[in-house]
Amino acid sequence: MIRPTSLGRLAFTTVFFCDVQQAFVQGARALPGTRTFLQLSVPDIRGIRVMTNDFSDAQNTIVRDSGVASDALVGQWNLTSRKSFERSWAA
Numbered sequence: 686m687i688r689p690t691s692l693g694r695l696a697f698t699t700v701f702f703c704d705v706q707q708a709f710v711q712g713a714r715a716l717p718g719t720r721t722f723l724q725l726s727v728p729d730i731r732g733i734r735v736m737t738n739d740f741s742d743a744q745n746t747i748v749r750d751s752g753v754a755s756d757a758l759v760g761q762w763n764l765t766s767r768k769s770f771e772r773s774w775a776a
Contacts, residue, residue, distance in 0.1 A: 697719070697721060698722075698723075698724045699713075699719055699722045699723065699743075700713075700723045700724070701723075701724045701726065702726065702730060702733065703726040703727075703728075704726075704729050704730070705733065706729065706730070706731050706732050707731075708734070709734045710733075710734070710735045710738060711734075711736050711738065712737060712738065713738045714738065714740075714742075715741070715742045715743035715746075719742055719743040720744045720745060721748050722738075723735065723746070724749075724750070725748070725749045725750060725757060725758065726750045727751075727752040727753055728752075730753050730757045731757050732757075733758040733759070734760075735747070735760040735763060736761045736762055736763065737763065738764070739763075739764045740763055740764060740765045740766070741764050741765060741766050743765075746765050746766075747760070
């Protein structure tokens with residue numbers, strides 16, 4: 686499910702997945718001023734693939750809510766600001 690980004694805590698999230706399985710995000714670009722590009726929320730997140738995206742303008746690349754398994758997401762060949770990736774994906 687992709688929820689509208691104008692609701693409360695999601696106001697600065699580009700994509701919000703809740704109870705999503707087998708999703709593929711490719712070729713996306715975070716615009717300047719993006720606070721969080723992708724947020725993963727429980728209860729049942731798995732099989733998320735994130736490949737060849739440009740997250741360099743995102744403050745936080747990916748945010749996992751507590752309870753989301755560390756293997757729920759596989760990312761490859763994404764352009765990120767190293768600082769934003771480390772801050773947003775650290776468990």
